[in-house]
Amino acid sequence: MNPEGMLLVISAPSGAGKSTLIRMLCRDFPGFGFSVSYTTRPPREKEVHGKDYFFVSREQFQGLMEKNFFAEWAEVHGNFYGTPAQQILDSIREGRSLIMDVDVQGARQIKNSLKRGVYIFVFPPSLEELRQRLMQRGSDPAGVIKNRLQNAVLEIQKSDFFDYWLVNDEINASHARLKAIVMAEMLRPSFNPDLIRKITSGERHDS
Ligand code: ADP
Ligand code: 5GP
Secondary structure (H helix, E strand, O other), X not given: OOOOOOEEEEEOOOOOOHHHHHHHHHHHOOOOEEOOXXXXXXXXXXXXXXXXXXXXXXXXXXXXXXXXXXEEEEEEOOEEEEEEHHHHHHHHHOOOOEEEEOOHHHHHHHHHHHOOOEEEEEEOOOHHHHHHXXXXXXXXXXXXXXXXXXXXHHHHHOHHHOOEEEEOOOHHHHHHHHHXXXXXXXXXXXXXXXXXXXXXXXXXXXX
């Protein structure tokens, strides 16, 4: 009996360090896939089409929306972002675990529609630190950073439905806490549906 894959949904205000943490987590759990979203935002330097996002025009995005291609979509900071539904369902049903990086509105929609998943919200240690990280990343002009900081407050205020709250203060400590969440989730009975049968029938199981 194969368990369903784990659906790990991670949200955070932009600049809190979610991409950095997800990159670290992907190295810990190389079997985990990453759900690649579609966006109308232009690519940042070093971002790769098909790996970070599928970068599409507004017209293409609209066309996909009309075909119900997305499990959820949202307008964030003036750009559209959407999660392809089939990709998530195929992956989970085949037992492959998946990490998703979506904004708070998207996470809520996915929780309501798929009724499964582990929901983690990453906080910055403070708004001032968030501002500094956005400046240091150097990928957004000053006006965009101001807008992202205002959105951060709204997102934090709506984060009560997540299963875990992770404050990303020191990166290695935050990474260890995130890894601990995933390891604990792997010990749930639903993730090990065959364990009772195996042990009672005399088989050995190593984690
Ligand atoms: P997000 O994906 O949430 O928008 P990033 O992962 O791009 O955020 O991180 C934003 C910036 O902050 C990057 O320059 C990153 O290197 C830096 N950063 C991430 N986590 C930390 C941390 N714990 N302490 C200091 N800087 C961090
Ligand atoms: P960025 O432009 O910094 O990559 O992402 C901006 C915001 O859009 C982030 O909060 C990110 O989580 C969110 N986002 C990325 N992909 C999706 C998606 O498919 N759906 C939704 N709802 N939000 C997304």
